[in-house]
Amino acid sequence: MATRSYQIVLSRIEADLAAGRLEIGGRLPGERVLAQRYQVSRQSVREAIRVLEAMGLIRTAAGSGPEAGAILIADPAAPIGAALRWHLTSRHLPVADIVRTRMLIESWALREAAGRQRTGPLDLTASRALLGAMDAPSLSPSEFLALDTRFHVALVALAGNAVVSAIMSAMRAGIEGYVVAAVAGLTDWPGMVTLLRSEHAGMLEAVGDGRADRAAALVAAHIDRFYRATGVGQMDQQDHHERG
Amino acid sequence: MATRSYQIVLSRIEADLAAGRLEIGGRLPGERVLAQRYQVSRQSVREAIRVLEAMGLIRTAAGSGPEAGAILIADPAAPIGAALRWHLTSRHLPVADIVRTRMLIESWALREAAGRQRTGPLDLTASRALLGAMDAPSLSPSEFLALDTRFHVALVALAGNAVVSAIMSAMRAGIEGYVVAAVAGLTDWPGMVTLLRSEHAGMLEAVGDGRADRAAALVAAHIDRFYRATGVGQMDQQDHHERG
DNA sequence: TGCGCCGATGTGGTCAGACCACACTAGATT
DNA sequence: AATCTAGTGTGGTCTGACCACATCGGCGCA
Secondary structure (H helix, E strand, C coil): CCCCHHHHHHHHHHHHHHCCCCCCCCECCCHHHHHHHHCCCHHHHHHHHHHHHHCCCEEEECCCCCCCEEEECCCCHHHHHHHHHHHHHCCCCCHHHHHHHHHHHHHHHHHHHHHHHHHCCCCCHHHHHHHHHCCCCCCCHHHHHHHHHHHHHHHHHCCCCHHHHHHHHHHHHHCHHHHHHHHHCCCCHHHHHHHHHHHHHHHHHHHHCCCHHHHHHHHHHHHHHHHHHHCCCCCCCCCCCCCC | CCCCHHHHHHHHHHHHHHCCCCCCCCECCCHHHHHHHHCCCHHHHHHHHHHHHHCCCEEEECCCCCCCEEEECCCCHHHHHHHHHHHHHCCCCCHHHHHHHHHHHHHHHHHHHHHHHHHCCCCCHHHHHHHHHCCCCCCCHHHHHHHHHHHHHHHHHCCCCHHHHHHHHHHHHHCHHHHHHHHHCCCCHHHHHHHHHHHHHHHHHHHHCCCHHHHHHHHHHHHHHHHHHHCCCCCCCCCCCCCC
């Protein structure tokens, strides 16, 4: 079924992955070795490697040493985020749908996290640290937003679902360009920052107290309010953005 | 920032997409043309094309005529599904997390769909047709599962959120191999089919009646029951699967 | 003895040019 | 008029070469 050469390479690598012959953190053999091993040209190997890279499975670097070559990583959020970005750009996914999905995902995650907090205490130190970091008065909008993203991701991670975490950070990454552009047009950024800080604190407190419904409601309102204020995800908009 | 040649090609194509110079359904210029236009080798163009293909943005075919060349499509579910499969294979996403996320996504979607049904009637003909098709007595397990997938996707689509639809069908595709393998081990497949049919009918009826909470509860129970019965997503399992 | 330089080595990144299989097109042939 | 055939342009593949880079090891100098 894999008639194209690069697909042969992919399926062989998939088999190695499934059988445990390849491990995350390890390295892929060199391109020339793979080409000889699978009896295809080096160009076909490279096409397969591009796909693996796009899938968040490897990271490549030239040179020599432990950081060089094609190193196996595990970044499921990267390909999902990239896919969302591309289809946003091609105007076949509305930004509003991503915003709505974020509300769904995050409110579930915070409800779940708060519920878990009731049965056994969660480690909230990372979230608390990020909350504190966002108090710094001299943060630029993009710096603040970067911390904001990490805070949200950290909260969602408390739910303990890797798929939900990956989708969450992918969505955030996918619309990041829109958010940055929209924030630049805000008239009262300092006021917005103050609001976001207090809302963040409330969300974290609700999770820490195990108040599931409250945590879910707070985060949904938080996301809704932010996107309404910035105008992102309202109606059809044909803005585009820069790639990372 | 795009130091590698294929990334130059990607960012140029992204710009064309954002500016509307490329449209879904249209075709990319030939590889040789792109190579000359962007002053890179044809191999670099091909690497970019492989990435676009992996992202569900183009479909390529050799030969000539309207179906040949690199044709722009919009399939956001494909890259997400592929990403889930790869990271499932590399054992960095638990199957259980996907199952849990499906419950979350689908119960939200059916609740939303039922709510929309109350304000304005939805078009349920596609779902009804799939429901009827699953009544055929001579379906093989894989045929039944294929219809089952389409039925679930059709129901979720009623919520009107393209991102949720894409994620839903991606998750279903991602674990398809596990499901097919697990179903083969069932002792009472006919009984399972009977159960699934009646549950499907109940879900569709609840949506049609605008009973949001009931629809959400039914689909969550439906998914949970199925995966419990088949054992998919229970504990850590190191099965693998075939690619499509 | 110790330090620093510098080439050897092997990695991914890139290029050029060639040929193949395929599918359609248009003209030549019957 | 119907059929065959050569032509054309597409993606798919291969070969072989060179570049940039990072490391490592040995040589030469202090």
